[in-house]
Amino acid sequence: MxxxxxxxxxxxxxxxxxxxxxxxxxxxxxxxxxxxxxxxxxxxxxxxxxxxxxxxxxxxxxxxxxxxxxxxxSPGIERKLRTKDHFIASVGEKVRVKDIATEVYKGELLSADNQKIVVKTEHGEEEIEQSSILSASTYFEW
Known part of the structure; x- marks a missing residue:
């Protein structure tokens, strides 16, 4: 173990x-x-x-x-999302995601599974492959 x-x-x-x-x-x-x-x-x-x-x-x-x-x-209100389980547990929360093309997506995490996540941004729904995520975290608007 x-x-x-x-x-x-x-x-x-x-x-x-x-x-x-x-x-x-x-x-x-x-x-x-x-x-x-x-x-x-x-x-x-x-x-x-x-x-x-x-x-x-x-x-x-x-x-x-x-x-x-x-x-x-506690990981706090604004916490890093590193694993697939972190993303799945954060569906419905506001997230900031940076991908390997260094694009940044901000918005509500609509769904997450083992392959991809879907973020609702001001430009519409963005599908991001789990394997292309460089960094991600939840965020709180004060």
């Missing part, structure tokens, strides 16, 4: 879902960031509970050479 699968099982045992795992470097610190979601939202107490649950797993299978800081949080 992979480290990600172990974390996913631990998170699910606490009635939450693993959204993403991101490793990054900030101010000379390695950060192992675990994003989680749950029906009704994620609060600070739930993040702390999940952190306590996955810390022993990370002690055994140390990521980033063992020199890292663990952060557990």
């Amino acid at each position: 992979s480290l990600e699968e172990s974390i996913k099982l631990a998170v699910e045992s606490l009635d939450a879902q693993l959204y993403d795992i991101v490793t990054t470097r900030e101010h000379d610190d390695n950060i192992y960031r675990v994003f989680v979601t749950a029906k009704g939202g994620i609060n600070l107490d739930k993040c702390a509970e999940i952190s306590r649950m996955i810390s022993p797993i990370l002690d055994v299978e140390e990521p980033m050479g063992g020199k890292y800081r663990l952060e557990v949080s």
